[in-house]
Amino acid sequence: MSKFSVKIFLLTILCLASTFAALTIGPASISTQELISCLTGVCQNKVTEMVVWQVRLPRVLVGLVTGIGLACAGTILQNITRNPLADPYLFGIVSGAALGATIANITVANQLTIALPLAAFVGALTSVTLVVIIAKALKSMEQLLLTGIAVSFMFSSISQFLLYLGDPFATNRVIFWLMGSLARVEMSNFYVISTILIIALVIIVALHRQIDALLLGDESAASLGVNVDKLRLLMLALCAALTATIVAYCGGIGFVGLMVPHIVRQVIGVTTLPLIIGSALIGGSFLLWVDVIARSALESAEIPLGIITSAFGSLFFLLIMYRTRNN
Numbered sequence: 001m002s003k004f005s006v007k008i009f010l011l012t013i014l015c016l017a018s019t020f021a022a023l024t025i026g027p028a029s030i031s032t033q034e035l036i037s038c039l040t041g042v043c044q045n046k047v048t049e050m051v052v053w054q055v056r057l058p059r060v061l062v063g064l065v066t067g068i069g070l071a072c073a074g075t076i077l078q079n080i081t082r083n084p085l086a087d088p089y090l091f092g093i094v095s096g097a098a099l100g101a102t103i104a105n106i107t108v109a110n111q112l113t114i115a116l117p118l119a120a121f122v123g124a125l126t127s128v129t130l131v132v133i134i135a136k137a138l139k140s141m142e143q144l145l146l147t148g149i150a151v152s153f154m155f156s157s158i159s160q161f162l163l164y165l166g167d168p169f170a171t172n173r174v175i176f177w178l179m180g181s182l183a184r185v186e187m188s189n190f191y192v193i194s195t196i197l198i199i200a201l202v203i204i205v206a207l208h209r210q211i212d213a214l215l216l217g218d219e220s221a222a223s224l225g226v227n228v229d230k231l232r233l234l235m236l237a238l239c240a241a242l243t244a245t246i247v248a249y250c251g252g253i254g255f256v257g258l259m260v261p262h263i264v265r266q267v268i269g270v271t272t273l274p275l276i277i278g279s280a281l282i283g284g285s286f287l288l289w290v291d292v293i294a295r296s297a298l299e300s301a302e303i304p305l306g307i308i309t310s311a312f313g314s315l316f317f318l319l320i321m322y323r324t325r326n327n
Contacts (some may be wrong), residue, residue, distance in 0.1 A: 007268060011281035015064075018285040022060045023052065025292050027299075030056070062185040063291045064284045065193045066246050067256060071283025072197075073239040074257020075264070075275050076204060079211055080235045083145055087258040088243040091148035091236075094254070095155035096127025097247040098178050102159045105170040116177070117248035124244030127155055132236065144236070179304030180253035182291055189249040196245045200238045201276070207231065208272040215270065253305045255313030256283060262320070 024030045028051050034043070035052065043049035070088060077086040100123020104115040128148075135147045163171045204211070210231055213221035218228045246253075264278035287305075290312075294303045 004268065004274060008277060008281070011278060011285075015281045015285045018288045019060060019064060022063070022288045022292050023056050026056065026295050058185055058187045058190060059182045059291070060288065061187070061190045062193065062250065063182050063288050065190060065197055066182075066250050066253065067284040067287025068280040069193060069197045069200075069242050069246050069283075070253065070256040070287070071260040071264075071279040072201065072204070072276055073243050075261040075272075075279045076211070076235050077239055077257070078261050079272055079275070080214055080232050081144055082215060082217075084262065085258070086145055087255070088239055089252065089254045089257070090145060090152065091240070092127035092131055092151040092155060093124045093240060093243045094178070094247055094252045095152040095159065097121070097124040097244060098159045098174070098252070099123045099155045099162075100126075101174055101177060102162045102166070105174050106162060106166055120248040121244050123155075124247055125240060127151055128236065128240035128244075132233065176304065177251045178306070180251040180306035180309070181294075181302065181304050182250060183295075183302055185249060193245055193249065196242050200242050201280075203238060204235070204276060205273065207234075208276070211235065211272045251304075251306065253287070253309055255309045255316070256287060259313060259316050260286060262316075 020035075024032060024035055028048075030038075030048060030052065034045070034048050037043050038049050038052040043052070073088045074086070077088060077091070078084055097120035100119035100121070101116055103123075104119035108115040131144060131148045131151050134151070135144050138147070163174060210221070210226045213224050213226045214228065214231070216224075221228050243257075260279050260283045261275065264275055264282055268274045268278040287309075290305055290308050293308055294305050297303055
C-alpha cells in the first residue's frame, strides 16, 4: 500500500468519523446507540427521531458537501491562476450574492424562501461574469484575482448603500445570512448542492492532466496542446456555479477554500487529482467541526460559521507569515 493510499484512507476515516460525531453533538445530545437506532428506522423516541431526520441529518450533510465544495473550488482556482491566495470569495462571488439577497429583501420580502437563494445565485454569477469580461477586456486573465477584488468592493458598496436605506429588520436578516449559517438548510438544499458538486468534480477529474499542465505556465501548457483560455474559463465557471450555489443556501463562509488547499499541499502534494481528493476529505471534515462549534459553544445562541472560519483564517495567515519569515 503506497503512502498516498494510506493518507487517503486515514483522511476518509477522519471524514466518516467527523460525519458520525457531528450527528451526535449539539444542543440536543444524542447517544451513539440512539443515533444508530434512528438511522436504521427503529427509533424509540419520537423527539429524537425528529431531531435526527429533520434537523441534524440535513444540517450535517449540507455542511459536508459545503466544505467539500468550497475546498475543491479553492484548489482549482489556485491551480488555474497559479496564485496561492486565490479563493472563491475573492472573485466577487459573496459580494454578488449579497447584492442579490439585499435586492430580494427589499423587493419581495414576503417570498424570501424562494427569492433569497435564487437572487443570491443570480447575483453571484453576475459578479463572476463581470470579472471575466473585465479581465478579457484588459487582455490579462492572470489578473483575475485583482479584478475580482475590485468588483467585490464595488458590489459590496452597492449592498451597503441599499442596506443603509432599507428596513432595519431586513438589514439584520441579510447581515446574519451573510455571516454564514446551516441553521435553516433542508434536505432539498443537499440534493441541489451535491448535484452541482458531482458535475463539477466529474469535469475536473476528466481534465485534471490539462489543469496540471497550467502549473507549468501558459506557454508550456499551450505547447502541450492545452487551450489555456478555454480551460481557465471553464474551470472558473464551474467554481463560480458551485460556490454561488453554496452561498445561496448557506451564506458567506470564508477562508475554507483558502486554508484547506494549503494544508493538503503539505500532506499530499500539488498535482490536481490528489489535491482534489485530499481537499474534499479535509474540507468536509473541517466544516463539520466548525458547525459543531457554532451550535454548541453557546447555550442560548448560535455562532455564524463565517465568524469562526474567519478567526481560523486569520490565525492561519499569521502562521504562514511566521513560517515564511523564518524560511
